[in-house]
Amino acid sequence: MPAYICVTCGVQFAPTSEPPARCPICEDERQYVHPDGQQWTTLDALRASHKNVVKKEEENLYSINTEPKFGIGQRAFLIRTGAGNVLWDCVGLIDDPTIAKIKELGGIDEIAISHPHYYTAMVEWSRAFGGAPIHLHDAERPWVMRPDPCIHFWSGEERALRGGLKLVRTGGHFEGYQILHWPAGAGGKGALMAGDQPQICMDPKQVSFMYSYPNYIPLNATQIRRVVERLDPLPFDRIYGAFFVRGKGIVPTQGKEVVLRSADRYLRAIRG
Ligand SMILES: [Zn+2]
Numbered sequence: 001m002p003a004y005i006c007v008t009c010g011v012q013f014a015p016t017s018e019p020p021a022r023c024p025i026c027e028d029e030r031q032y033v034h035p036d037g038q039q040w041t042t043l044d045a046l047r048a049s050h051k052n053v054v055k056k057e058e059e060n061l062y063s064i065n066t067e068p069k070f071g072i073g074q075r076a077f078l079i080r081t082g083a084g085n086v087l088w089d090c091v092g093l094i095d096d097p098t099i100a101k102i103k104e105l106g107g108i109d110e111i112a113i114s115h116p117h118y119y120t121a122m123v124e125w126s127r128a129f130g131g132a133p134i135h136l137h138d139a140e141r142p143w144v145m146r147p148d149p150c151i152h153f154w155s156g157e158e159r160a161l162r163g164g165l166k167l168v169r170t171g172g173h174f175e176g177y178q179i180l181h182w183p184a185g186a187g188g189k190g191a192l193m194a195g196d197q198p199q200i201c202m203d204p205k206q207v208s209f210m211y212s213y214p215n216y217i218p219l220n221a222t223q224i225r226r227v228v229e230r231l232d233p234l235p236f237d238r239i240y241g242a243f244f245v246r247g248k249g250i251v252p253t254q255g256k257e258v259v260l261r262s263a264d265r266y267l268r269a270i271r272g
């Protein structure tokens with residue numbers, strides 16, 4: 001039985017003989033159903049029409065991007081540490097050339113994904129790399145469309161991964177939203193692997209925070225303050241976002257100042 005993939009958000013469902021009736025992730029107010037109605041594809045079809053591009057971003061960091069754009073259009077990252085490799089976020093396509101390229105870079109030992117919009121084909125990625133554990137926050141359990149023993153739910157506010165990497169739950173965009181802190185990133189100054197939140201703006205000196213990006217639903221002041229409180233203690237200079245905004249999708253330096261300044265501006269804007 002095929003494991004159908006939602007064309008709009010890229011999430012893969014548990015195998016079924018017929019396509020699922022609906023995609024709860026797209027029907028949620030943070031996303032949207034395909035303008036022509038709910039549509040499905042399969043990994044085999046995707047392999048015939050798309051490819052992944054693996055690109056070095058800095059020492060020990062590689063982005064993985066599907067071309068042409070598929071689903072939401074986010075990228076994933078492979079982070080190499082002295083203690084093994086971590087895949088941060090995920091994409092819907094995994095194929096033999098991608099697996100070969102990543103094996104050359106040392107493979108994948110652990111997987112962590114910021115939030116359900118990027119769960120995509122995470123179980124396929126885990127299986128391709130020996131059942132690498134996938135770390136998700138427990139609050140997002142209802143959004144897992146393909147349950148699997150490789151998925152490990154954690155609860156609380158922080159979860160250490162290998163090589164000094166750390167997941168921090170910030171809430172906001174999703175209740176169990178998690179960022180990945182990479183202390184060795186940005187040449188040792190630290191990098192924030194942010195996914196969707198904070199979202200890097202067209203002006204890379206600004207970031208933003210939304211409940212829904214496609215539907216422009218803001219977060220409230222309490223949620224914004226909580227995100228900032230969780231990020232502020234982390235040492236980081238650079239921010240890597242989920243998209244190639246203006247071809248890059250990074251805040252190259254002074255990321256902490258950018259987050260604090262942007263949050264302050266946001267709070268002033270919604271105070272009324
Ligand atoms: Zn969907």
Ligand SMILES: [Zn+2]
Pocket residue numbers: 115117173196
């Ligand atoms: Zn999102």
